[in-house]
Amino acid sequence: MQCHALKGKTILFLGSSVTYGSAADGFSFVDELAAKTGCHAIKEAVSGTTLADLDVQSYVRRLKRVDPALFPDLFVCQLSTNDASQNVPLGRPDAPDADARTVAGAVRSIVGLARGRWRCPVAFYTNPRYDSASYQEMVDVLHILADAMQFSVIDLWNDMDFNRITPQQRRRFMADEIHPTKAGYREWWTPVFERELARLLLNDAADGTAGNGRMVCAGI
Secondary structure, eight states, rough: EEEEETTOOOOEESSSHHHOOOOTTTTTTHHHHHHHOEEEEEEEETTTOSSSOOOOOOOHHHHHHHHHOOSSSSSEEEEOOOHTTTTOOOOOTTTTSOOTTTTHHHHHHHHHHHHHHHOOEEEEEOOOSSSSSHHHHHHHHHHHHHHTTTOOOOOOOOOOOHHHHHHHHHHHHSSSSSSOOOIIIIIIIIHHHHHHHHHHHHHHHHHHHSSOOOEEEEEE
């Protein structure tokens, strides 16, 4: 018997162009992860959208429109680069009320909504390094919120080993400084997400705090 912690699990991914795969014909690590592990991946991704609740396509409002009866085993959210490029206010992670028009407030709203509806583990992921002081600030705020609210972060921004690729690999893996190619998703991104999401689900099953704790096994 060969078991994979992600097989048969429902994982909801909320994001924008990186989650969607806009530079790879709509293919991203989400699709590769589903094909490789047998998980049921739901990709709620719209290019150009922000975490912050600035319009009807914001992460916050799209999450509110997801069927409450879905009950994913895991919820994964992209820390959008669009908030940085559009100069969305960071907000205060310790503010008494969550202003969803700011990055910090939107993250708090998203975590609260996902947990309130589904009581499943929550994880955010960041982009790898690129030239953006604003995104660096967003990553810093995300970690403050993760510590305070006890959710996970797959931090590609600060992962020095992940970012240590050759110029030749970068040309093959990235269409531009933000968006991966199909090769980048398959060879560079997916192994990290496969490992980290499996770890999150196994830890959750051991803790017994959320999710159904099942592992589905496939015979070989």
